[in-house]
Amino acid sequence: MSLGHHHDGPAAVPADAHRPDGTRRALRIGLGGPVGSGKTATVAALCRALREELSLAVVTNDIYTREDAAFLLREAVLPPERITAVETGACPHTAIRDDISANLEAVEDLEDEVGPLDLILVESGGDNLTATFSKGLVDAQIFVIDVAGGDDIPRKGGPGVTTADLLVVNKTDLAPHVGSDLARMEADAKANRGELPVVLQSLRGERGVRDVADWVRERLAAWTA
Amino acid sequence: MSRAALLVLADGRFPAGGHAHSGGAEAAVKAGRITDAVSLEQFCRGRLHTSGAVAASLAAAAALGVDPRELDRAADARTPSPALRLVARRLGRQLVRAARATWPHPELDELAHQFPKGAHQPVALGTAARAAGLGPQDAAYCSLYEGVSGPATAVVRLLGLDPFDATAVLARLAPALDRAAQDAVEAGQRALSDGPEALPARSAPLLEIGAEAHAKWPVRLFAS
Ligand SMILES: Nc1nc2c(ncn2[C@@H]2O[C@H](COP(=O)(O)OP(=O)(O)OP(=O)(O)O)[C@@H](O)[C@H]2O)c(=O)[nH]1
């Protein structure tokens, strides 16, 4: 990036790991996946699990409401100034992949305004199986599907299921009720993903978000190493 | 001047945030003022000759090298709605980000430095055009075309309007757009010689009022 005489202007290169003042910026993790799979619930649980040990903020991308941001505010998982909603103009995948400028502004403003942050979670609006985050916006991405959306989704694959850094199969508590075969979902997911990790979780269960929180801690350790 | 660079800047996929905005079309659809291709065309023509002409003149002036701070003040003075000012600055900031990555240039760095929360979008557009080696006419064309193609694309999504009909609307607007671009270049040249007061100050009250109401809707598809 250019190191002209301006040290306080925004960076020209969005994916740069440093802020204009030379300090390391926050790790950015994206959460994508189909509508209603449990992205916001996972974000809320992660905030509760990590907020004591890390400085956190959240960007939500709602499709036509501010429901996700409103839910996080209502649940008081973080102080309101740490939650920002981006509007996506009917195209959630555009805002996280093809034209990331509004999301980049949101993450940069959070870092400027609530200051030094370790981690920013960026939730995509619910979308289809091909919606993935640009590497210019996030450093790692989690794809959240659920057992009720059909147990053939891990087999069908698609960029989210196949390439996300972590695949979460959520709502395992519902598997008996919707007739989903968890063992098959896990085997199909692993077959499609090579070495990439898969977590099966129920936010209603006792373990809750623990495995995902551990994965986030590992990513953060690698980021700051 | 490069025709190919103009295509890059004018491309609807240029990643500068425009996709999330309807240019006032969502408010007009809700109010029943846009219902089909005919009313979309009337809406676009109205926009072209009012706020569109102002934006294109600002863009042309910026492309000619008129001081961006003066132009930004002139844009504020010509934008009564606080909601529209906010949108214009937000889009200006997003455009400067995209343009700095696309055509690195000290004038874009300077603009980002002077306006960390964004200059008005047409000012950013004119500066981006300079950085891309383009002229005032190119900047005016980009501004005018964006001003009508944004609503047309949005109406395809909002009303399920046939996309071929929406594109035909844009084609029918072409002669008017050519004339408006010429006018905008002349206005930009007057701003260069006589100062920004020489810029047109036409306005479309319904666009301003619609934007204020739209900004308060709890549920909407587009950011503006
Ligand atoms: N039974 C069960 N319900 C869950 C679980 N996780 C989330 N839910 C519920 O699933 C519903 C949708 O969850 P959200 O977190 O809003 O889903 P989302 O992916 O953010 O949805 P969109 O943002 O609309 O795409 C809510 O009613 C949650 O309470 C889980 O592990 N088990």
Ligand SMILES: [Mg+2]
């Ligand atoms: Mg959600």
